[in-house]
Amino acid sequence: xxxxxxxxxxxxxxxxxxxxxxxxxxxxxxxxxxxxxxxxxxxxxxxxxxxxxxxxxxxxxxxxxxxxxxxxxxxxxxxxxxxxxxxxxxxxxxxxxxxxxxxxxxxxxxxxxxxxxxxxxxxxxxxxxxxxxxxxxxxxxxxxxxxxxxxxxxxxxxxxxxxxxxxxxxxxxxxxxxxxxxxxxxxxxxxxxxxxxxxxxxxxxxxxxxxxxxxxxxxxxxxxxxxxxxxxxxxxxxxxxxxxxxxxxxxxxxxxxxxxxxxxxxxxxxxxxxxxxxxxxxxxxxxxxxxxxx
Amino acid sequence: xxxxxxxxxxxxxxxxxxxxxxxxxxxxxxxxxxxxxxxxxxxxxxxxxxxxxxxxxxxxxxxxxxxxxxxxxxxxxxxxxxxxxxxxxxxxxxxxxxxxxxxxxxxxxxxxxxxxxxxxxxxxxxxxxxxxxxxxxxxxxxxxxxxxxxxxxxxxxxxxxxxxxxxxxxxx
Numbered sequence: 001x002x003x004x005x006x007x008x009x010x011x012x013x014x015x016x017x018x019x020x021x022x023x024x025x026x027x028x029x030x031x032x033x034x035x036x037x038x039x040x041x042x043x044x045x046x047x048x049x050x051x052x053x054x055x056x057x058x059x060x061x062x063x064x065x066x067x068x069x070x071x072x073x074x075x076x077x078x079x080x081x082x083x084x085x086x087x088x089x090x091x092x093x094x095x096x097x098x099x100x101x102x103x104x105x106x107x108x109x110x111x112x113x114x115x116x117x118x119x120x121x122x123x124x125x126x127x128x129x130x131x132x133x134x135x136x137x138x139x140x141x142x143x144x145x146x147x148x149x150x151x152x153x154x155x156x157x158x159x160x161x162x163x164x165x166x167x168x169x170x171x172x173x174x175x176x177x178x179x180x181x182x183x184x185x186x187x188x189x190x191x192x193x194x195x196x197x198x199x200x201x202x203x204x205x206x207x208x209x210x211x212x213x214x215x216x217x218x219x220x221x222x223x224x225x226x227x228x229x230x231x232x233x234x235x236x237x238x239x240x241x242x243x244x245x246x247x248x249x250x251x252x253x254x255x256x257x258x259x260x261x262x263x264x265x266x267x268x269x270x271x272x273x274x275x276x277x278x279x280x281x282x283x284x285x286x287x288x289x290x291x292x293x294x
Numbered sequence: 295x296x297x298x299x300x301x302x303x304x305x306x307x308x309x310x311x312x313x314x315x316x317x318x319x320x321x322x323x324x325x326x327x328x329x330x331x332x333x334x335x336x337x338x339x340x341x342x343x344x345x346x347x348x349x350x351x352x353x354x355x356x357x358x359x360x361x362x363x364x365x366x367x368x369x370x371x372x373x374x375x376x377x378x379x380x381x382x383x384x385x386x387x388x389x390x391x392x393x394x395x396x397x398x399x400x401x402x403x404x405x406x407x408x409x410x411x412x413x414x415x416x417x418x419x420x421x422x423x424x425x426x427x428x429x430x431x432x433x434x435x436x437x438x439x440x441x442x443x444x445x446x447x448x449x450x451x452x453x454x455x456x457x458x459x460x461x462x463x464x465x466x
Binding site: 001002003004005006007008010034037038041042044045046054056058082105106107108109111112193194195 | 296312313314316319335336337338340343346349350351352354355356357359360403406407422424425426427
């Protein structure tokens with residue numbers, strides 16, 4: 001289908017972008033920021049969204065790139081998934097981001113789609129929001145008023161709704177680089193012909209002498225926002241990882257994962273009903289911890 | 295209405311476009327490049343894959359204005375005169391199609407995946423083509439064709455073998 005008509009603005013600088021967005025916000029215009037467009041353009045074509053104008057940030061080089069800042073890695077909002085995957089800094093310092101990004105859509109979409117765009121789109125079925133939540137990323141946003149930081153736990157507000165206010169633009173994400181001793185995995189269940197997660201699990205596990213000391217688990221598509229599996233994080237502390245992934249009756253990791261769906265409200269759609277998603281959350285969390293804890 | 299400059303298959307065009315015009319509609323409806331089909335219209339199937347500045351993109355998920363100043367190559371820009379691109383030839387020889395609807399996108403995605411791996415394994419080919427759907431379920435022949443096309447492309451890039459390949463092509 002053909003999108004509904006809209007105006008198009010391509011600011012030449014971040015300042016100009018903030019100015020344009022600020023003016024639109026104060027006049028109440030329904031403008032959308034265009035980054036890579038890989039989520040937005042399908043929505044426009046299906047006429048699920050019909051903004052009055054698009055503000056295209058696609059040509060702002062200052063929003064692109066990956067920077068190692070010691071305790072965290074800063075990923076510019078306009079960095080494409082393909083660029084994230086090609087970054088040695090990402091692979092070495094924040095491997096969970098690389099693991100999850102590799103499962104996003106397909107190569108052609110990853111050439112256009114951006115790291116910040118997937119976050120600001122705030123789709124609970126997107127892979128990267130669950131990673132951001134699990135790692136306690138910090139979102140750096142700017143407006144005409146200046147800059148502010150939003151922790152991941154407050155950034156994802158509801159289905160396709162982030163904490164970005166009208167007039168604000170996401171300029172990048174601080175991804176904490178967890179130290180040695182941490183292992184990572186992103187486990188995703190999806191139809192072969194379609195990369196959307198039916199359920200996904202982002203796991204970061206710190207282990208020492210065969211025991212799990214700390215785990216951070218983010219769930220994809222188990223509610224209207226990404227969700228932390230706090231019950232598992234609490235239950236898994238001090239558990240031996242030797243038996244993880246085994247089918248024996250006494251797998252303490254499996255026991256700890258029984259609460260993976262606690263506090264979630266998974267959606268029902270043509271791919272899965274809520275009870276099946278709850279089952280998947282438990283099974284996939286067990287698998288993810290098994291691999292991350294290796 | 296924004297005016298854009300875009301090069302498509304080696305020819306530079308200046309076009310006044312509505313912001314909502316999709317790249318695939320510019321190619322098909324304005325420039326007559328109907329070799330690029332529209333499949334699912336939701337960014338899923340990959341039938342409309344073209345190269346944008348040397349990287350594969352789904353032209354149903356790019357606005358024409360986003361391609362301003364860029365270089366586009368479609369399936370129609372691959373052949374040299376009457377001689378097919380090695381990947382086109384390989385698809386023909388391996389019978390890598392039934393209905394042919396996915397073929398232009400498959401060939402563009404196949405050429406793209408060789409940027410990273412000029413001699414891809416079967417697994418690499420299958421992963422590289424994950425965004426391109428063939429509903430005739432002909433993937434076995436497609437994978438064979440991509441690997442064959444890859445071999446022929448790397449032979450061509452070696453000058454001493456180029457002549458020989460050319461002779462083979464001309465042999466009836």
